[in-house]
């Protein structure tokens with residue numbers, strides 16, 4: 001009953017996946033996995049659980065993502081701690097992890113990888129966990145985001161990647177074989193509208209300026225001198241920004257420009273290579 005009621009309530013509030021959300025929040029309340037929920041559905045809810053579940057449903061109905069309410073999100077099979085200090089990792093971003101692992105498989109000497117605008121650390125820490133041979137570092141302009149990164153680093157790894165508080169690569173030393181980023185790439189006007197509607201993710205992680213590509217432009221230019229010859233830059237953007245992103249990489253002198261698609265078939269990641277054009 002609690003599940004049906006919760007799901008109906010979230011449905012009315014306009015959530016996209018009300019049943020799944022109610023399952024996740026009810027299992028969170030009971031301290032069990034979602035898969036164990038169905039064996040418990042006929043159990044009555046204790047009064048304190050009922051109150052806790054209602055409180056979570058109310059927050060979800062007000063637009064707080066389930067991941068913030070559960071304080072965790074799965075990414076590439078690993079569990080990341082998340083809260084309002086960071087963007088919730090999206091499955092689309094797993095494309096970058098895949099692309100880096102493919103490259104480092106082919107080019108095992110490509111061992112220095114930097115993740116710029118790392119947030120929760122989903123890209124950097126997944127790479128460090130899955131590929132102990134590569135030397136991963138990460139940066140973010142937000143000290144608060146790096147606090148979350150540290151929590152995840154301690155949870156997931158025994159060896160901790162180096163981190164820098166930095167506006168893009170400004171305070172990041174050294175040169176790299178691969179620089180990756182899921183920078184803020186939404187248009188400021190979109191973020192204005194989202195925030196007016198109560199969107200809880202940090203503006204710093206979303207707002208990419210008028211056309212969303214301010215940070216892409218700056219990072220593409222900065223990375224040119226920070227990548228080894230034949231090193232790669234990999235950027236996540238939104239599908240409608242892909243032509244412009246390819247043009248930015250081309251204008252900066254990157255070659256072998258390649259686009260990867262996400263599971264929905266949208267163009268999502270743009271890759272360029274340094275030092276392959278005459």
Ligand code: GLN
Pocket residue numbers: 087090182183184185186205206207
């Ligand atoms: N993919 C995110 C969204 O559309 C945006 C993330 C970003 O700006 N890097 O909500």
